[in-house]
Amino acid sequence: MKDLRGKLVLVTGAARGLGKNLAIRLAKEGARIVATDLRESDLNETAQAIRSTGGVAFTYGLDVTEPAAIEATRTRIHDDLGRIDVLVNNAGVVFGGPFLDVPLEKHLLTYKVNTLGLVAMTHAFLPDLIARSEGHLVNIASASGLLGLVNGATYASSKWSVIGFSDSIRLELEEQRYPHVGVTTVCPSYISTGMFSGVKTPFLTPMLTPEGLVDKITKGILGNKPMVLEPPLVKALPVMKGLLPARMFEYLADRFGVSSSMKQWRGHGDR
Numbered sequence: 001m002k003d004l005r006g007k008l009v010l011v012t013g014a015a016r017g018l019g020k021n022l023a024i025r026l027a028k029e030g031a032r033i034v035a036t037d038l039r040e041s042d043l044n045e046t047a048q049a050i051r052s053t054g055g056v057a058f059t060y061g062l063d064v065t066e067p068a069a070i071e072a073t074r075t076r077i078h079d080d081l082g083r084i085d086v087l088v089n090n091a092g093v094v095f096g097g098p099f100l101d102v103p104l105e106k107h108l109l110t111y112k113v114n115t116l117g118l119v120a121m122t123h124a125f126l127p128d129l130i131a132r133s134e135g136h137l138v139n140i141a142s143a144s145g146l147l148g149l150v151n152g153a154t155y156a157s158s159k160w161s162v163i164g165f166s167d168s169i170r171l172e173l174e175e176q177r178y179p180h181v182g183v184t185t186v187c188p189s190y191i192s193t194g195m196f197s198g199v200k201t202p203f204l205t206p207m208l209t210p211e212g213l214v215d216k217i218t219k220g221i222l223g224n225k226p227m228v229l230e231p232p233l234v235k236a237l238p239v240m241k242g243l244l245p246a247r248m249f250e251y252l253a254d255r256f257g258v259s260s261s262m263k264q265w266r267g268h269g270d271r
């Protein structure tokens with residue numbers, strides 16, 4: 001997608017953190033933002049921030065774990081605004097801790113939001129992107145989708161799944177000759193949004209800021225990049241994992257502090 005001016009961009013999980021920052025950033029590019037979130041009342045802040053700089057924002061409460069709600073919201077958006085041009089699947093949750101210490105319902109919710117919600121949103125809105133003259137799908141995965149994460153097994157695996165899904169859809173769209181629809185998979189390490197507060201960032205992996213990351217994601221959309229991997233060390237992960245013997249890779253990941261990074265995870269502390 002070469003230009004975001006006038007494009008209708010739907011962002012899930014836009015009430016705070018990366019989603020909020022991305023909505024504000026894309027509005028500055030001239031996009032009209034459809035900000036959605038489970039926490040509908042918190043979306044006002046996102047909308048206000050966009051409108052205060054002359055941008056255009058609409059808000060819809062939406063729980064991505066509810067397929068019926070997704071369908072109903074799509075109908076409302078079509079009636080109110082028309083088809084969307086860009087879908088940003090950003091909503092996500094994490095419940096850190098040793099696998100058996102975290103209640104099963106939290107593990108299952110992790111997949112419901114991070115993986116199944118993302119698939120359901122894509123199923124509902126991909127026809128919009130195909131129908132427009134240019135469309136783009138952004139899936140927010142994680143660097144933890146590229147390796148194993150101690151004290152984050154279901155979070156990491158929900159993101160492994162997102163990467164596999166996102167890349168497959170990208171190839172499928174190319175195969176089906178829809179070159180006007182781009183797909184970008186985003187794999188950041190830890191970001192200072194509060195979702196991972198308490199973590200110890202691994203060596204050479206400084207805490208990312210949402211403001212810095214949204215610049216990279218915006219460039220990813222405008223440059224039709226298949227992947228956005230941040231910070232730079234994350235770009236080397238797939239190569240290292242592919243070339244090194246498994247035990248050697250794990251040893252290095254341990255020495256870099258990946259394995260112990262989640263030990264003191266607290267998160268937002270609001271769920």
Ligand SMILES: NC(=O)c1ccc[n+]([C@@H]2O[C@H](COP(=O)([O-])OP(=O)(O)OC[C@H]3O[C@@H](n4cnc5c(N)ncnc54)[C@H](O)[C@@H]3O)[C@@H](O)[C@H]2O)c1
Nearest residue numbers: 013015016017018038063064090091092142190191193195
């Ligand atoms: N923060 C990090 O370190 C980090 C690192 C890599 C990837 N990510 C990913 O980036 C994305 C954004 O994370 P963040 O750090 O901004 O988190 P955040 O917790 O600050 O924001 C997540 C948003 O998603 C919303 N949400 C949660 N469940 C939802 C549901 N069922 N339906 C709709 N909305 C829902 C929340 O209300 C919240 O507004 C997530 O997918 C996350 O996994 C985050």
